[in-house]
Amino acid sequence: MAKSNRRRRLERSKRQARASQKRTVAQRRQAAEETVRVVLERYDRLLDPGTPPAELADLLSEHYDGQPVSSRLAARMMANGSSPERLAGVAEVMLAGGTADRCTPSLTALTFAAAAARAAEDTGTARRLLDQALDATDDPDTRIYIIEHLRASGHVADAIELLEVRLCEAPDDDDAAERYGVAIEEAYAHVNDESAAGGCPCGLGAPWQECCGPRERAALSRFADRSGLIALSDAVSAYLATSGYGRAVDDRVAETLPPTEDLDWSPAERAALGALAAEHALLTARLSADEETEDSQGPLGPPDADDTDTPLAAFAADPSAPAELAARAAAWREHIHYGLWRIDGPGPAPGLWCTDITSGVTRYAEFPAEFTDRMPRWAVWLGGIVPVDGIWRSTGQGFRLSPTEGDAAAELVQAAATTLIHAMAGKPKKPSRLMTEPVRFGRAEPLGVYVDFDDPASPHMASLLGKVTGVLLPRIVAEVQLHRSAPPALRNTDGDAMCLITAQIRVSDAEQAARHLVARPDFERDADDQTRVAWYGLRIPAAQRAAMLAEARAQLRADRYLDADIEDPSTPQRWIRGTLQVRDGELVAEVNSRQRLTRLLDVLARIGADPVVTDEKRIDPAQDFASPAGEDAFPRGAAPPAEGWEKYWLDEQVPALRGRTPRQAARGKERPLLEALLRQFEYEADLLATEGKSGVDTGWLRQELDMGHDPDD
Numbered sequence: 001m002a003k004s005n006r007r008r009r010l011e012r013s014k015r016q017a018r019a020s021q022k023r024t025v026a027q028r029r030q031a032a033e034e035t036v037r038v039v040l041e042r043y044d045r046l047l048d049p050g051t052p053p054a055e056l057a058d059l060l061s062e063h064y065d066g067q068p069v070s071s072r073l074a075a076r077m078m079a080n081g082s083s084p085e086r087l088a089g090v091a092e093v094m095l096a097g098g099t100a101d102r103c104t105p106s107l108t109a110l111t112f113a114a115a116a117a118r119a120a121e122d123t124g125t126a127r128r129l130l131d132q133a134l135d136a137t138d139d140p141d142t143r144i145y146i147i148e149h150l151r152a153s154g155h156v157a158d159a160i161e162l163l164e165v166r167l168c169e170a171p172d173d174d175d176a177a178e179r180y181g182v183a184i185e186e187a188y189a190h191v192n193d194e195s196a197a198g199g200c201p202c203g204l205g206a207p208w209q210e211c212c213g214p215r216e217r218a219a220l221s222r223f224a225d226r227s228g229l230i231a232l233s234d235a236v237s238a239y240l241a242t243s244g245y246g247r248a249v250d251d252r253v254a255e256t257l258p259p260t261e262d263l264d265w266s267p268a269e270r271a272a273l274g275a276l277a278a279e280h281a282l283l284t285a286r287l288s289a290d291e292e293t294e295d296s297q298g299p300l301g302p303p304d305a306d307d308t309d310t311p312l313a314a315f316a317a318d319p320s321a322p323a324e325l326a327a328r329a330a331a332w333r334e335h336i337h338y339g340l341w342r343i344d345g346p347g348p349a350p351g352l353w354c355t356d357i358t359s360g361v362t363r364y365a366e367f368p369a370e371f372t373d374r375m376p377r378w379a380v381w382l383g384g385i386v387p388v389d390g391i392w393r394s395t396g397q398g399f400r401l402s403p404t405e406g407d408a409a410a411e412l413v414q415a416a417a418t419t420l421i422h423a424m425a426g427k428p429k430k431p432s433r434l435m436t437e438p439v440r441f442g443r444a445e446p447l448g449v450y451v452d453f454d455d456p457a458s459p460h461m462a463s464l465l466g467k468v469t470g471v472l473l474p475r476i477v478a479e480v481q482l483h484r485s486a487p488p489a490l491r492n493t494d495g496d497a498m499c500l501i502t503a504q505i506r507v508s509d510a511e512q513a514a515r516h517l518v519a520r521p522d523f524e525r526d527a528d529d530q531t532r533v534a535w536y537g538l539r540i541p542a543a544q545r546a547a548m549l550a551e552a553r554a555q556l557r558a559d560r561y562l563d564a565d566i567e568d569p570s571t572p573q574r575w576i577r578g579t580l581q582v583r584d585g586e587l588v589a590e591v592n593s594r595q596r597l598t599r600l601l602d603v604l605a606r607i608g609a610d611p612v613v614t615d616e617k618r619i620d621p622a623q624d625f626a627s628p629a630g631e632d633a634f635p636r637g638a639a640p641p642a643e644g645w646e647k648y649w650l651d652e653q654v655p656a657l658r659g660r661t662p663r664q665a666a667r668g669k670e671r672p673l674l675e676a677l678l679r680q681f682e683y684e685a686d687l688l689a690t691e692g693k694s695g696v697d698t699g700w701l702r703q704e705l706d707m708g709h710d711p712d713d
């Protein structure tokens with residue numbers, strides 16, 4: 001499986017530094033670079049306005065090899081100085097080449113000629129050539145590129161209609177599904193564009209409202225229309241009520257749901273899980289006890305493709321079911337993908353881009369409006385997405401998880417899938433501890449970050465992961481619920497409960513107190529600001545420091561953060577416990593726990609400074625940021641980030657960053673963990689915003705840490 005391969009790859013690179021492996025990588029890279037160089041040189045000549053038309057026609061045929069040209073090629077050539085006349089000349093040579101050989105023009109010639117006609121604003125000819133190209137091929141993958149030309153030339157409605165046809169036949173065509181999403185977003189933009197009174201983007205001359213407008217609106221209506229899904233659900237419900245399958249579903253739900261008394265949650269939440277479990281039982285419940293035992297070969301018992309004794313399969317095969325509904329039931333059964341869908345957006349458009357963080361499958365899916373409107377950044381939707389007449393939709397049942405909850409759940413799914421694969425291969429292994437121990441909320445690998453850097457799983461593997469996710473739904477939801485009901489407390493590096501305090505301390509003589517403090521080994525004057533005194537924690541022994549540094553450097557290389565490096569600190573590395581500043585004859589102390597303030601006051605008393613706290617400001621993080629507890633987001637204090645919680649957090653050792661501080665993590669191998677944590681803050685900030693509160697100022701943190709959204713930045 002892709003994810004476990006990746007993890008193994010990471011493990012391997014952790015041990016890394018094997019010279020032979022490095023050599024192989026270097027050779028492979030060299031070969032790849034050579035290929036890239038040749039292609040780029042050819043591409044440069046394609047773009048060069050000085051290349052003679054006949055040579056250009058040959059280069060295009062060589063580069064695209066009979067396949068459609070890129071829909072952006074003509075625009076790039078024009079940007080490099082080619083005129084529409086020059087493109088037309090090349091197109092003429094290419095089209096004539098086909099005729100001379102007494103065969104029809106290639107798709108390369110047709111699509112290039114269409115692009116050239118579009119550049120010359122001859123939209124009628126462009127359209128005719130693209131239609132000719134579409135007629136010339138049945139190959140779905142090739143047609144996708146021609147459809148892309150249609151969309152790029154403003155024929156959005158035509159592109160959507162053709163993609164819908166393709167997706168009805170093959171809902172899992174990832175490329176078609178993605179381009180459909182892009183086209184739907186484009187139609188949505190047209191509908192909401194006030195200035196659309198002008199000519200239609202397709203260039204045929206009429207206003208958009210009278211030209212492609214009505215068909216684009218119709219496509220959006222089809223996208224938003226859940227009636228096909230509702231009709232199917234209603235019919236299946238009626239079928240369950242009148243057949244033995246209703247009972248089978250109820251039994252299955254009763255088996256899979258955790259006992260009520262184990263979980264402290266609302267009836268609404270429990271009902272939601274019940275509905276989700278019942279939906280999943282449509283794929284797994286059985287009528288007869290015999291087959292039930294057969295199914296018990298493994299705890300994961302993935303539904304067998306040939307299995308017809310499950311409710312949805314029986315409905316699809318029922319002669320009295322209307323053909324249209326039976327077909328939808330069959331498509332549901334074959335294609336439904338239960339996943340941990342990271343919401344990539346959310347954008348303003350009618351659907352949501354979502355990526356299953358276990359398999360890497362990406363879909364543009366329609367969700368009921370009540371979910372779309374309440375989806376914070378980076379939310380993870382645990383539920384099924386199903387194609388209905390070619391359009392991917394949320395079934396409407398599911399749970400919204402936070403990014404860290406999603407990572408922990410994904411880790412469980414991957415461990416279960418690995419166990420299952422070993423069992424299927426006849427090499428059963430003892431289940432991983434991930435399977436038998438509580439889900440590792442806040443400690444899991446940042447899979448939601450990694451997924452963008454890995455190839456999606458193969459269709460078979462994605463399907464298996466989807467099935468495993470479906471089977472594990474009740475356990476994931478129950479564990480999330482438990483986790484949310486018991487948020488762990490936030491601790492600083494001394495293990496004290498974290499509480500950010502700025503205290504104004506009156507002392508007998510502030511300057512003298514500062515001098516006495518810096519005479520101690522754990523206090524030190526700030527080199528840049530003599531009014532400031534830092535209070536240090538334990539020293540890290542030199543040998544341990546050297547080992548940490550060597551390890552970190554090796555990691556940076558292994559993780560290919562080649563440009564990054566960790567400075568060798570010339571002074572002994574220690575954790576800062578707090579700072580003191582002499583201001584207006586008093587001391588201003590900044591510490592991050594009640595206990596530290598008490599200890600500081602003890603020290604001041606011992607040096608005879610007679611400390612009295614005259615003012616105290618506190619920011620009380622009510623929950624553990626290292627392992628944030630789901631929906632209970634933490635509203636930030638009133639202090640601006642440069643003085644408040646955010647400032648302290650940057651230099652605090654964070655358990656979720658394996659004990660590194662955010663500033664260290666940003667430069668080291670924990671960068672993906674830090675990215676995951678920042679996303680969690682962004683998610684929580686979005687949740688708080690709906691209540692009119694503000695969360696952590698992640699924008700400020702990202703700036704301080706020099707981290708854009710992309711961890712490779």
Ligand SMILES: [Zn+2]
Nearest residue numbers: 200202211212
């Ligand atoms: Zn039009």
